[in-house]
Amino acid sequence: MFGIVSEYVYEWLKEQRAIWKLGLKCGWGLLWSAYVCSVLVGLLVSAFVMGGVLIKVVVEEPIRMSRSLNFDYSEKSPVALVPIMSNAKMNGDVRHFMEKPEVLKAGESRAVPRDHGVHVTVSLTLPESEYNQHLGMFQVRVDFLAAHGQLLATLRRPCMLQYRSQSIRLLLTFLKVAPILTGYTSETQKLKANFKDFTEGDPPIASLRVILEQRAEYSSGAGIPEIYSASLTLESELPLLKRILWFWKKTVFVWVSMSVFMIELVFALLCCRPLIIPKISLWEASPQEGASHHNRPRQS
Numbered sequence: 001m002f003g004i005v006s007e008y009v010y011e012w013l014k015e016q017r018a019i020w021k022l023g024l025k026c027g028w029g030l031l032w033s034a035y036v037c038s039v040l041v042g043l044l045v046s047a048f049v050m051g052g053v054l055i056k057v058v059v060e061e062p063i064r065m066s067r068s069l070n071f072d073y074s075e076k077s078p079v080a081l082v083p084i085m086s087n088a089k090m091n092g093d094v095r096h097f098m099e100k101p102e103v104l105k106a107g108e109s110r111a112v113p114r115d116h117g118v119h120v121t122v123s124l125t126l127p128e129s130e131y132n133q134h135l136g137m138f139q140v141r142v143d144f145l146a147a148h149g150q151l152l153a154t155l156r157r158p159c160m161l162q163y164r165s166q167s168i169r170l171l172l173t174f175l176k177v178a179p180i181l182t183g184y185t186s187e188t189q190k191l192k193a194n195f196k197d198f199t200e201g202d203p204p205i206a207s208l209r210v211i212l213e214q215r216a217e218y219s220s221g222a223g224i225p226e227i228y229s230a231s232l233t234l235e236s237e238l239p240l241l242k243r244i245l246w247f248w249k250k251t252v253f254v255w256v257s258m259s260v261f262m263i264e265l266v267f268a269l270l271c272c273r274p275l276i277i278p279k280i281s282l283w284e285a286s287p288q289e290g291a292s293h294h295n296r297p298r299q300s
Contacts, residue, residue, distance in 0.1 A: 159225075
């Protein structure tokens with residue numbers, strides 16, 4: 001039985017030999033296609049990695065930092081000092097740093113690169129009290145100080161609560177009575193003062209001094225708004241070319257990565273062609289073999 005079955009199978013395989021050859025060729029073709037695909041994927045991944053490294057080296061990120069403000073109300077105009085150098089720390093009160101500004105020299109490296117614009121935003125949370133409503137306009141001042149306490153620049157911005165009539169306030173209070181009673185909201189307004197007219201130079205900025213200046217018609221120590229909390233945000237503005245690269249960094253990353261991929265692919269095809277297409281050497285050798293066979297002298 002084994003001999004009969006084996007002979008029958010052998011005859012069937014012999015008859016289907018062309019189909020087996022075709023299946024074997026298709027299998028090898030799929031195998032080489034998967035191999036070439038894996039090589040191309042490896043080149044693509046390496047190109048994106050190199051593109052990411054290049055973008056990280058070339059594209060500069062703007063500086064952004066946030067600090068809370070603690071005003072000293074023992075002064076006629078409340079003042080808050082914020083060190084911004086990388087190694088400077090607030091270990092004492094404001095008057096200590098005002099009396100000894102050389103302490104800020106502890107930060108040796110500048111926080112904002114040279115020739116970068118500096119944008120400062122002072123955020124104030126004020127209660128909608130009768131005092132703040134009657135106070136009206138007040139002024140916020142920001143002083144840019146060097147490491148030795150040298151005044152580099154002074155910027156001022158006026159601020160005031162958004163006006164709301166008595167009827168509008170009563171209506172809003174009625175609509176928000178449940179959140180107010182439960183503590184989810186409060187009768188406050190947030191004000192923001194923007195300062196955008198300073199460029200980092202030499203000497204570098206070591207600290208910022210924020211002052212709530214009193215109104216001129218008020219007596220000494222009066223005309224200061226009531227505040228719940230205050231914070232300061234500093235952002236650097238990159239030069240034009242670096243700013244364009246920063247805003248278009250994703251597009252630049254894709255283009256740089258694809259350019260690196262094309263360069264790698266051309267280099268691989270020129271220098272490592274047998275590694276990517278293993279049978280190319282056989283294909284190139286066949287014409288030579290045919291030519292040598294054609295040039296053989298005929299024997300009589």
